[in-house]
Amino acid sequence: MEFASGYLGMTTTVVFLLLLPCVMSMPREFDFFFFxxxxxxxxxxxxxxxxxxxTGKPAADFSIHGLWPNYDDGSYPSDCNRHSHFNISEISDLRDEMEKEWPSLSCPSSDDTNFWSHEWxxxxxxxxxxxxxxxxxxxNLKTQLNLLHILQSAGIHPDDGLYSLESIRNAVEEAAGFTPGIECNADESRQRQLYQIFVCVDTTATTLIECPVLPRGRCPHLIEFPAF
Incomplete structure (x- = not known):
């Protein structure tokens, strides 16, 4: 009986130790989304x-890059369920809208499912x-926040012109009610240009909120808004 009891205790300990890494690897609940x-x-x-x-050249409009869970300290969880693979059949009714609003521009050219799979x-x-x-x-968030309309209503157009970072930020903030993050990249001549706009959304993915933290945008005072 002593042997059986000791064996049972050892088995329980081994099972607990085997499960412990799985428990510890679970991400903590995130604080907000970047859209x-x-x-x-x-x-x-x-x-x-x-x-x-x-599907061809996308429309000259902002497109979705992603909806990203984040923590208030600037870090973020990723790859939280390696068994949950992207399945296009789950979103078959959304596909036409996604091809329009969430196209992939990466090379080599392909359908958009690789991009969507990565994001999921x-x-x-x-x-x-x-x-x-x-x-x-x-x-839904893309429909709620029509960035091109917001900027053009403020006199900011994709015409290869230079616009102040402040004017772009103010236009989006006035429309959204909260301060956006603005990220720039560089063209072949190293001219900084408007690349991405971040807004923050609550954990239900429905309501815009003030960002607890914003990305470093690498933008100068004046930035180009290139034509497409």
Whole structure:
């Protein structure tokens, strides 16, 4: 009996130790989402260039880059469920809208599913949403925050002109009600250009909030808004 009791205790300990790494690897609950839209003219106007998806050249409009869970300290969870693979059938009713609003511009040209798969598996699996909810939430936010209309209403147009960083930030802040993050990249001549705009969203992925932290945007006072 003593041997059986000791064996049972040893077995319990071994099982606990085997489970412990799984428990410790679970991410803590995130604090907010970054919702990120990118300007295709800036993505393409670099030394790397771009490739259009199978549906052809996207419209001259901001497109979705991603909906990313984040922590208040600037860090973020990723790849939270390696068994939850992207399944296009889960979002078949959203596909036409996603091809328009969430196209891939990376090379070599392909359909957009590689891009969507990456976004789901790295970020979406940490969102506490299922696949359909995750992609639908991003599309809803894109409709809610029409960046091109906001900027053009403020006299800021994708015409290869230079605009002040402050004017771009103020235009988005006035429309959204909260301060955005603005990220720049550089064209082949090293001119800094408007690349991505970040806004923050609560953990339900529905409501814009003030950002607890913003990304470093690497933007000078004047930045180009390239045509596309």
């Amino acid at each position: 990120v839209q990118q300007w295709p003219g800036s993505y393409c106007d670099t030394r790397r260039g771009c490739c259009y998806p199978r 598996e790295k970020h979406g699996t940490c969102s506490m949403l299922d696949q359909h909810q995750y992609f639908q939430a991003a599309l």
